Amino acid sequence: MTLFFFSSGLFLGWSLGANDAANIFGTAVGSRMLRFRTAAIIASVFVVIGAVVGGSGTAETLGRLGAVNALAGSFTVALAAGVTVFWMTRASLPVSTSQAIVGAIIGWNLFSGSSTDGGTLGQIVATWVICPIIAGLLAAGLYIGLRFVLIRARVHLLQIDWWTRAGLVLVGAFGAYSLGANNIANVVGVFVPAEPFGDLVLFGLITVSGTQIVFFLGGLAIAVGIFTYSKKVMDTVGTSLIRISPEAALVVVLAQAIVLFVFASEGLRQWLIARGLPPIPLVPVSSSQAVVGAVIGIALVRGARELDWKMLGGIALGWVATPLIAALISLTALFVVQNVFDQTVCRPQAPSTASFEE
Amino acid sequence: MAILFKATHSLENQIDEYLDTVSQGLIVFGEGVRHYLERDSIRFEERIKAIERLEGMADSLRRSIEGGLYGHSLIPEHRGDVLQLLESIDDLIDMAKETLNQFLVEQPFIPEPLNRHYTELAQTSIQAGEAVIVATRAFFKNLSAVKDHLHKVYFFEKEADTIGNRLKLAVFQSDELELAQKMHLRYFALHIDSIADVAEGVADRLTIFAIKRTL
Numbered sequence: 165m166t167l168f169f170f171s172s173g174l175f176l177g178w179s180l181g182a183n184d185a186a187n188i189f190g191t192a193v194g195s196r197m198l199r200f201r202t203a204a205i206i207a208s209v210f211v212v213i214g215a216v217v218g219g220s221g222t223a224e225t226l227g228r229l230g231a232v233n234a235l236a237g238s239f240t241v242a243l244a245a246g247v248t249v250f251w252m253t254r255a256s257l258p259v260s261t262s263q264a265i266v267g268a269i270i271g272w273n274l275f276s277g278s279s280t281d282g283g284t285l286g287q288i289v290a291t292w293v294i295c296p297i298i299a300g301l302l303a304a305g306l307y308i309g310l311r312f313v314l315i316r317a318r319v320h321l322l323q324i325d326w327w328t329r330a331g332l333v334l335v336g337a338f339g340a341y342s343l344g345a346n347n348i349a350n351v352v353g354v355f356v357p358a359e360p361f362g363d364l365v366l367f368g369l370i371t372v373s374g375t376q377i378v379f380f381l382g383g384l385a386i387a388v389g390i391f392t393y394s395k396k397v398m399d400t401v402g403t404s405l406i407r408i409s410p411e412a413a414l415v416v417v418l419a420q421a422i423v424l425f426v427f428a429s430e431g432l433r434q435w436l437i438a439r440g441l442p443p444i445p446l447v448p449v450s451s452s453q454a455v456v457g458a459v460i461g462i463a464l465v466r467g468a469r470e471l472d473w474k475m476l477g478g479i480a481l482g483w484v485a486t487p488l489i490a491a492l493i494s495l496t497a498l499f500v501v502q503n504v505f506d507q508t509v510c511r512p513q514a515p516s517t518a519s520f521e522e
Numbered sequence: 523m524a525i526l527f528k529a530t531h532s533l534e535n536q537i538d539e540y541l542d543t544v545s546q547g548l549i550v551f552g553e554g555v556r557h558y559l560e561r562d563s564i565r566f567e568e569r570i571k572a573i574e575r576l577e578g579m580a581d582s583l584r585r586s587i588e589g590g591l592y593g594h595s596l597i598p599e600h601r602g603d604v605l606q607l608l609e610s611i612d613d614l615i616d617m618a619k620e621t622l623n624q625f626l627v628e629q630p631f632i633p634e635p636l637n638r639h640y641t642e643l644a645q646t647s648i649q650a651g652e653a654v655i656v657a658t659r660a661f662f663k664n665l666s667a668v669k670d671h672l673h674k675v676y677f678f679e680k681e682a683d684t685i686g687n688r689l690k691l692a693v694f695q696s697d698e699l700e701l702a703q704k705m706h707l708r709y710f711a712l713h714i715d716s717i718a719d720v721a722e723g724v725a726d727r728l729t730i731f732a733i734k735r736t737l
Binding site: 195196197314315316318319320321322323325326329409410 | 598663
């Protein structure tokens, strides 16, 4: 039964892989600089590494928003988010898993009568707004810098091509790591408080925590999503919004990867705190928003003539609709699971404000 | 990635070699016209053989470059433009070879006073061709310099037209030539001038491709 409950998290992971890998490699595959198979292998490996190594920070933030304290509740919340993402992916709309899961958790809070931490919600929403702006500014700066260098460096067109490919592989790996670290909380974060696995000692040397096992399984689900369903979305991201050169694609992926990394890196946060600087909140941000922000940044540098504003409008509408739809599906599904299937979806206690980490 | 790097490096060399070959073809063409005007048939025929060899080499290199670009899926964004560019540059050496062959086959009678006009026309057309080859090299390695060379192509093409018109005027004002000879000489003036026209066509394409290459 435990594994069955966990399946909705795996489904959500699959949805994230199908949708968000396109944000990392869509421009590279869409512009035919990388083969889909190569992109899928790199993305899968580094998403799993990112999830296991750096996924805890953003999970803690989601936990503050609403600690889903029953396994059937976690199942339902993840299922609601997964269905939302899947449905919007089917409509070829770049959708945010972060927004879907936040909407679904708020749905759980409403259903269980738990209060939603306004401060955390405000922080998350503010990050959603800031994230594409930062990605756009970063992309614009990087793009201007790259253009300046390429015009003056007198590098042969074929060598630029080679370096761009190498860059897309490296930056894509970094982007996939950042995606795993930042977004794994969206996929299986709701299962952490009720995780059924204990600590696991491998070869008597390495101890893997139950949380890391959850993250690893979520990472694998993302990898399956990448291989089985991301090609279609990659084509959408790679070609629909704006016709983008491979060099610009490199900038888009780098800007997005930096943004996701910054909002997921515990190390960077500690480094800033140690120097008395304001810490960056560890928040699951939308890679879709980051990539669209980065593309807009480049388009603005190029004069904004090529932007498909209608398409952008559709994406923006999807962003507003995602949390609302997810919250509604979550509320309905929780009601059905509790009253039809007689499962405990929430335990009678106040939402925890403590960390998910042991 | 290492294999791709090697292939990339090899293609770079082939593109350079291809442009060198076309450039040499134009030089050989100029020498061929000079030897014909000097009535040095032995050296003229040597130039015919040389340009045929160079044209064959250029074709073979172009095919190899095309195969390499497609085989390794290189420069997907610019592949079509690059192949179109290389093919239109091939027209330069094709036209030069064809014109020299026409001299060989038709043996036009060119009166001594007109020699300098033909020499000048051939040299100006060659300069237009040379300028477009330099611009093409810049397209690959130094994009911002493309414009610096393209304006020379347009200049030499106009010059070639002016020289061609002057030549035709001199031909048709001549009292020593029959009408058939005059028309024959006009035909050769047009052929030599067409090398500059081909260069201008390449320059027009290159202008667009260079804009497209701007990020």
